[in-house]
Amino acid sequence: MLSAELSTTLQDIAQTLGLESDQGKALSQFLAKGFPTSKWEEWKYTSLKDFNGIDRNWFPKGNSNLPVSADWAELIIRSSDAYLSIDKASSNDGIEVLSFDEFVQKCPEFQMIWANKNPILDQNSLYDLNVALCPQHTVIWIKKDVEIAQAILHQYQVNSTEKASSVQSRLLIYVEEGAKASLIEQQTSTGSADILSNFVQEIFVSKGAQFTYLKDQDFQQGVSHIDHTFIYQAEGSQVDTFTFSLNASLIRNNLHFYIDGPQVVSNLNGLYVPGENQLMDSHTVVDHRMPHAESNELYKGVLMGNATGVFNGKIFVRQDAQKTNAFQSCRNVLASTRATMNTKPQLEIWADDVKCSHGTTTGQLNEEALFYMRSRGISLAAARTLLLLAFVQEVINKVEHPVLRESLTEKIIAKIQQSVDLSN
Amino acid sequence: MLSIKNLHASIGEKEILRGIDLEVKAGEVHAIMGPNGSGKSTLASVLAGREDYEVTEGTVQFLGKDLLDLAPEARAAEGIFLAFQYPVEIPGVSTTNFLKSAVNEIRKYRGEDPMDAVQFLKMFKEKMAYVNIDQSLLSRALNEGFSGGEKKRNEIFQMAVLDPKLAILDETDSGLDIDALRIVAEGVNKLKSPNNATIVVTHYQRLLDYIVPDYVHVLYKGRIVKSGTKELALELEERGYDWIKSEVD
Numbered sequence: 001m002l003s004a005e006l007s008t009t010l011q012d013i014a015q016t017l018g019l020e021s022d023q024g025k026a027l028s029q030f031l032a033k034g035f036p037t038s039k040w041e042e043w044k045y046t047s048l049k050d051f052n053g054i055d056r057n058w059f060p061k062g063n064s065n066l067p068v069s070a071d072w073a074e075l076i077i078r079s080s081d082a083y084l085s086i087d088k089a090s091s092n093d094g095i096e097v098l099s100f101d102e103f104v105q106k107c108p109e110f111q112m113i114w115a116n117k118n119p120i121l122d123q124n125s126l127y128d129l130n131v132a133l134c135p136q137h138t139v140i141w142i143k144k145d146v147e148i149a150q151a152i153l154h155q156y157q158v159n160s161t162e163k164a165s166s167v168q169s170r171l172l173i174y175v176e177e178g179a180k181a182s183l184i185e186q187q188t189s190t191g192s193a194d195i196l197s198n199f200v201q202e203i204f205v206s207k208g209a210q211f212t213y214l215k216d217q218d219f220q221q222g223v224s225h226i227d228h229t230f231i232y233q234a235e236g237s238q239v240d241t242f243t244f245s246l247n248a249s250l251i252r253n254n255l256h257f258y259i260d261g262p263q264v265v266s267n268l269n270g271l272y273v274p275g276e277n278q279l280m281d282s283h284t285v286v287d288h289r290m291p292h293a294e295s296n297e298l299y300k301g302v303l304m305g306n307a308t309g310v311f312n313g314k315i316f317v318r319q320d321a322q323k324t325n326a327f328q329s330c331r332n333v334l335a336s337t338r339a340t341m342n343t344k345p346q347l348e349i350w351a352d353d354v355k356c357s358h359g360t361t362t363g364q365l366n367e368e369a370l371f372y373m374r375s376r377g378i379s380l381a382a383a384r385t386l387l388l389l390a391f392v393q394e395v396i397n398k399v400e401h402p403v404l405r406e407s408l409t410e411k412i413i414a415k416i417q418q419s420v421d422l423s424n
Numbered sequence: 425m426l427s428i429k430n431l432h433a434s435i436g437e438k439e440i441l442r443g444i445d446l447e448v449k450a451g452e453v454h455a456i457m458g459p460n461g462s463g464k465s466t467l468a469s470v471l472a473g474r475e476d477y478e479v480t481e482g483t484v485q486f487l488g489k490d491l492l493d494l495a496p497e498a499r500a501a502e503g504i505f506l507a508f509q510y511p512v513e514i515p516g517v518s519t520t521n522f523l524k525s526a527v528n529e530i531r532k533y534r535g536e537d538p539m540d541a542v543q544f545l546k547m548f549k550e551k552m553a554y555v556n557i558d559q560s561l562l563s564r565a566l567n568e569g570f571s572g573g574e575k576k577r578n579e580i581f582q583m584a585v586l587d588p589k590l591a592i593l594d595e596t597d598s599g600l601d602i603d604a605l606r607i608v609a610e611g612v613n614k615l616k617s618p619n620n621a622t623i624v625v626t627h628y629q630r631l632l633d634y635i636v637p638d639y640v641h642v643l644y645k646g647r648i649v650k651s652g653t654k655e656l657a658l659e660l661e662e663r664g665y666d667w668i669k670s671e672v673d
Contacts, residue, residue, distance in 0.1 A: 377500035
């Protein structure tokens with residue numbers, strides 16, 4: 001439960017927002033539940049109990065001037081603090097970046113989609129907190145049949161003040177029929193104060209559209225990042241997600257796919273490399289509601305130091321979703337004796353003509369392989385690095401963009417190497 | 425080159441080597457034979473530095489250094505190579521990448537500059553001819569899904585690249601058909617020089633038709649109980665190990 005002090009502060013904010021407004025209602029819901037603790041089934045290993053007693057700067061102001069150099073990006077969108085401030089480094093007729101109000105005015109047909117979207121599964125109090133405190137969605141609108149040859153870069157940066165703060169952001173992406181685009185999201189932070197970064201993304205991918213969403217989560221220690229990504233896919237669309245969790249005190253990724261049409265393809269890729277005093281938690285849901293769709297999930301983790309990892313992968317195959325192919329694999333290496341990994345695959349299948357499989361493994365590096373490598377002159381540290389790198393490469397190699405692949409590889413090698421050196 | 429004196433080694437409570445004495449000079453080929461469970465593979469593993477075994481007594485000098493004092497990677501850098509009886513699968517690491525790391529780690533140990541990509545390629549091409557190995561095998565993940573013959577051929581290729589002073593072949597003939605055996609043996613013979621030495625650990629005489637030893641030692645119950653020349657191997661082929669066992673027991 002929230003501390004009395006924090007409760008009072010938030011009640012005051014609710015009053016200001018108006019108790020009957022959507023925001024005020026959401027905040028009341030949050031007040032009733034508080035932050036998740038380990039008593040909540042879905043937060044068993046990721047307790048935010050301590051947050052119930054931390055008063056934060058709930059509306060931090062600030063802006064960032066990020067150095068932008070990405071010649072591979074077609075459009076650069078920067079966001080910082082509570083507001084997604086948009087800065088178009090270049091413009092493209094096929095994309096618009098605007099506020100939610102502007103968007104529904106310009107695109108009235110979206111109101112139907114918005115009103116009929118599936119209810120969110122596992123709605124948690126942090127989602128309510130986001131609705132309450134984030135004033136407005138930012139919308140990225142990718143127009144019909146537009147093909148973005150390069151990528152859209154979104155720089156999501158949270159900045160710290162001296163006081164603990166909370167950053168609530170909300171992004172909506174609408175990919176119209178037949179469009180094709182990739183969004184690369186660099187999630188970073190400045191400063192080292194305690195930040196709660198709570199980010200909601202809702203992505204609507206229309207008929208026949210293709211969308212790739214890559215997150216590079218590389219925060220400073222002190223940041224707790226809660227990421228809620230809801231993806232709604234219409235007939236014949238394909239979505240590929242890549243979630244690379246590199247650094248933060250705590251990362252919780254809720255990634256939910258709603259397969260709302262036939263012939264949909266959903267590919268979920270994830271890689272997490274938590275180290276000393278870091279916790280990384282991936283909760284994924286793939287909800288097969290329509291027939292003839294395919295989902296492939298590949299998550300991998302390397303856990304170093306005293307890190308904690310969590311993977312919970314739910315696959316629902318509803319009665320109407322015949323001829324579904326759903327695959328899930330989660331493999332982990334404990335690169336330290338002090339690290340912990342908790343995995344839980346959860347398949348619920350109501351249809352009878354489907355192919356589903358899942359597998360999770362957690363192990364240590366093969367001692368035999370290490371000796372074999374050492375007997376060829378490779379030092380223990382180098383052998384460990386080589387094996388771990390080979391292990392993570394399977395996910396990295398799926399990234400199409402060579403520049404990105406390289407930079408991710410470099411960052412991950414550096415992190416693994418540092419940990420391997422420390423353990424010697 | 426190699427001088428083993430009164431070597432005792434155990435795994436857990438069990439003593440497997442019970443006082444081995446062996447001298448190997450440059451240019452020589454020694455065969456270690458013996459019945460199953462006599463300690464042949466243990467001897468090979470102890471020389472390469474496998475940590476499962478504990479050396480309880482004795483010394484091993486290699487080119488004037490105390491071998492037992494060195495980590496496995498340092499032994500490799502000093503010039504010891506163990507061809508494994510069961511080469512290990514290394515998922516996600518190609519033979520090429522694996523050997524690049526190995527060569528440059530060894531060069532680092534010896535205080536030499538790392539080889540660049542061009543030098544590597546040139547050296548690789550040369551060594552590939554030794555064991556008649558295909559480029560496509562080298563770009564695949566090391567030993568993953570390799571046939572028995574491919575694994576052993578790859579071991580000899582690695583040996584060619586690393587150019588050891590002392591090569592220890594641990595049951596290299598196991599699981600090989602006669603053609604693969606010949607190719608592997610030819611590779612070993614091509615690599616032989618007056619400056620290096622080879623220890624061939626084998627159960628059968630068959631391999632020694634191709635790799636002709638200067639000395640043959642019979643290991644039994646953790647000791648070398650008989651030494652001789654290649655004729656000893658032929659005698660063993662004909663009479664089996666029982667006569668030696670009865671001599672010792």
